[in-house]
Amino acid sequence: MPEPLAGPAAEPLTRAEAKAFLRIDHDAEDALLDALIPAARRLIEAASGRILADQEFALHRDAWPASGVIALPVAPVSAILSATVTDASGTEAAVPDGALTLRGERAPALIHVDGTRVPRPGKRHDGILITVRAGYGAAADVPADLVQAVRLAVAHFYELRDGAGGATELPAAVMALIAPYRVVRL
Structure with missing residues (x-):
């Protein structure tokens, strides 16, 4: 959730x-x-x-999906606000721009992951954090x-x-x- x-x-x-x-x-x-x-x-x-109405949510993941698609449990989603990956030492690194593509108008909203551009998390649990804005607006x-x-x-x-x-x-x-x-x- x-x-x-x-x-x-x-x-x-x-x-x-x-x-x-x-x-x-x-x-x-x-x-x-x-x-x-x-x-x-x-x-x-x-x-x-x-x-x-617009709200912000954090989504924690252990790994990037093999399918390259993350189905979001909230909709509609208007923006990916941030995405970070934590390595084994606990250092966070931003996911490169363009590595995640949002299809937020659909339900469930989808994030397409370019597996060649995203760093792998080194942290065993919750090594990926994606923050999104969900809602119809104001x-x-x-x-x-x-x-x-x-x-x-x-x-x-x-x-x-x-x-x-x-x-x-x-x-x-x-x-x-x-x-x-x-x-x-x-």
Whole structure:
């Protein structure tokens, strides 16, 4: 699994938007909404396999794949921010420019590795570190149906905040909204 390094600069759903949707006209629930919004976003990301607003992730690998292709566990991916290899003495070396090619628009996103240009890791475990930016862009760039899925998940958790009555299951409407975005492996 990728290691999250930096969350989104802003959530795709603001507290004001959540309050308007839930018809809350007081400030007593603000702390609850501030907790529910990122939780709902993370749940939608997990259920869809898509990262909503831009975030940074670290991917650790033991070796370069023999196939020359790394399927990334996050999508969409807009950039490879850095790539390093650690040798047996613990010294990190940057992967040369052009040795990794990103195909981030697809799901799963792919990194093509030019095996003739990448140094081999000398460290037995986690000798390769690739940092990527994943997401649709700024919060305003997230597709509207995924924002609606977050909105409905917030409403669901707000209504069932005591944990009873299927609070841990996403409503069918949310699942329908994220269905076109789900990453399916065959």
